[in-house]
Amino acid sequence: MFSNLPILSFITFIPAFVAVLLMVFSRLTADSGRAQLEKNASWVALITTIFVLFLSVLLLIDFDSSSAAYQFVEDTEWLGGGINYRMGVDGISILFVVLTAVLMPFCIYASQTSIKKRMLEYMVAFLILETFMIGAFVALDLILFYVFFEAVLIPMFIIIGVWGGKNRVYASYKFFLYTLLGSVLLLAAILWLYNYSGTVLGAPTTSIETLSRDLKIPGGAQTWLWLAFFASFAVKMPMWPVHTWLPDAHVEAPTAGSVILAAILLKLGGYGFIRFSLPMFPDASMLLAPLVFWMSIIAVIYTSLVAYRQKDIKKLIAYSSVAHMGFVTMGIFTVNLQGLQGALFQMISHGFISGALFLLVGVIYDRMHTREIAAYGGLVKQMPIYAIFFMFFTMANVGLPGTSGFVGEFWTLLGAFKVNPWIAFGAALGMILSAMYALHLYREVIFGEVTNDKLNDIQDMTGREIIILAPLALFTLILGVYPSLVTDITGPSVEALLASFQQAVGG
């Protein structure tokens, strides 16, 4: 269908293009038309993101899921010297594109009521953010990937800083500088790789495909490069002990910002491990896998315990994200079919679940303007629909069979068990702990006595909020009972990745 169209560039750049148009219009509008413009801007943004979603669904339909090759490839001269504008998707990246495209309209729709100031700038920031996120997933060139990967920081910094909570300045700085420090090491490694490819392959290149397929890097250098890539992706993931920016950023970010952060930005880290670390540095990945396992186990157990002691709902969910990402890193570095498929599935499923949980927190925050767990209690009396949704997503977060949360965790555990049963044991312990903090949160917020008088006249979810959360619940449920929807698409690419990995390590 799209054989002659640069569909990936369209999907990537349409939001940014609309954002630029919005900025131009805002300059042309007189002050009197300001209020109307702000309102219209949010609708324009919503329509744009829905259009991008439509395109990405078409992309998914047209995608040949039986092939492991990159599809819809675009390759044009860009900076010269082997640095090209390369784009393409395979079974691994297309799902992240779709995930981004699916969540964006919900975020925009939820923000229409919860954002009270500077609506136009907010929409512009979100649209630009969407461009960068999709771009990072579809880029097939290291430099192009880096451009998108790091550019994400700019709109996110502004979003946290302008529309965030009380401590927003601290949180935005911490977010920006932590991630930047990680990514500059990645940049150094990319430049080194570019240079090395020139000496080994004859012509320097930054094509991800060529580098992963043809470049054989000696062991010592592989370790250094792996560590540089790891520094960047581990911060993004985030893995223990460099996760501390995440709770701050989550707590201070506006609801939609938290959703994007948890659902998509964190996945950039996991995606990076799968796309770069495994195929390019197989020996180093084997060598350093135990390090990742132990960091993951510590992340799962330690952050689960930390989550249990939180007083702030968003912080609790943020720590639970770190714990769930521990399963992902563990799954990735088992480097077997179950582990990798589980990690991918867990990332997609966590995108929906954590996104929904942050939206749920946003629902009560908009009414009460507090995120203290202690300020709530007995919500079930006034908000029965809310209680049902919260119950569903809490259970999905814990990993109840039948929800998508279960599938991902089960597979990663299975993969880990094949490598080392003790690792699986440690992670399984984390599952129990996750039930502990999630149910604790649910009990404190939804059940119990109404301690806060203001809660007596709190309104249940509005139609808008139900429209936002019901589809997410549906996705979670469908993926939970029919996981092949995801695994059929990722399957061939993952198998191809594993085959070349085994070959590289064995031979």
Place this chain on the structure above:
Amino acid sequence: MANVINFILPFLPELLLAFFASQLLVFGVVKKERTDLVRWIAIGLLVVFALAGLFVGVPGTTAFNGALINDDFSYIAKAIIGLAAAAALLFSESYLKSERLDQYEFSVLVLYAVLGMSIMVSSNSLLSLYIGIEMQSLALYVLAAFNRDSLRASEAGLKYFVLGALSSGLLLYGISMVYGFTGSLTFDTIGAVVSSGDVSPGVIAGMVFMLCGLGFKISAAPFHMWTPDVYEGSPTPVTGFFASAPKFAAMALIARVLMDPFMGIQDSWQQVIIVLSVASMIVGVFGALMQTNIKRLMAYSSIANMGYALVALSAGTVAGVNGMLIFMSIYLITSIGLFACILQMRIRDGMVEQISDVAGLSTTQPRLALMFTVLLFSLMGMPPLLGFFGKISAFYPAIDAGLTWLVVVALIASVVGAFYYLRIIKTIWFEEQDRQFVKPATALSVLSGVSTLILVAVLFLPFISAPVKTAFGAAAASLF
């Protein structure tokens, strides 16, 4: 007669520039009130001068018995210097008028400074090198103290002069040593002596002294002390000028000196350049952290940026010079844009230059706020803005030359640097204050807008940048 023509013809643009500058001086004395006319003529002269070499110049010609050389490198450098100086004249107008400093000498001094810089970038012997430096410096000393009634400006001018004289002393001492040990002033002969092997330590000592003297001119640490005070004290458009053309000229001169006469002792100068580079990056980024005055902050930021440019030069390759040219041009564009923004920070009582003064800019003046933000993110080296590509073209050659550790240091320094740029962005976006700046002059809005657009337009890079990149490549290659 033909000999005389060949003797001076390649240098005709400079001679004409000198001639017209002197004519403008005379005209100014007679018609004191026609400063606008003088300024516009000067801008026109600079633009014509900048483009003359590129379009009608013959690379490879020398003038004055080989004292000056015209090659692709000097043509490109002159083009950039001329355009940057024209931009500086353009953005000085509104400031000079409102501060009642609008005198015709300003434009003439800028012309003389450009003349000095173009002698610097095309110098082919130690004497012309020195003459060029002194010529531009004398003009710049006066410009720094142009606001005679201001204590700060006089202090800045005096400080600049004293330290500049010291650096000239170091430079001359180095020159005399190189002359004494090689027996020649022209770069070609020195180069031949140096690459013949068996280099006397005297040449190396002379080279180090010369680099120290030149280090002053690019404000590389540890020779940076004058920079913050001079940047802060000078009138803002002069600071903007200091941050652009002279930096480029001095950097280009260093490139020529290193790659031409001293190429044979690359091992020796590489260490010096690396030390200067690391020191500048560290002093620059940590010095800038606590500044509250935007001009002082820009001073430290320029120190750090010179450190990044030196990373490229330390490679000592064609790619390194090319990377330095690309990086410095992008830095010039950014800093002209930023100073055009800073010059728009005018309230009714006069200019403001504290970081806290931009608080709430995003609500009161969204367009200025947006330009400021883009320029700062680009200076920080954030993709997808042009500054990022400047940084990778500066750093890649060093990796190619096996200096990966230096690049890692530079990248980590740029993370520290991100902090203080973020501080300005934070003040613009996250803080509230209801302060309206006076409506800026059109020239300022246009300049800052154009440079912002250039930085963003990198998305369409291949279509606009290909000829520029080819020209830079040829320029870098012509040094070797």
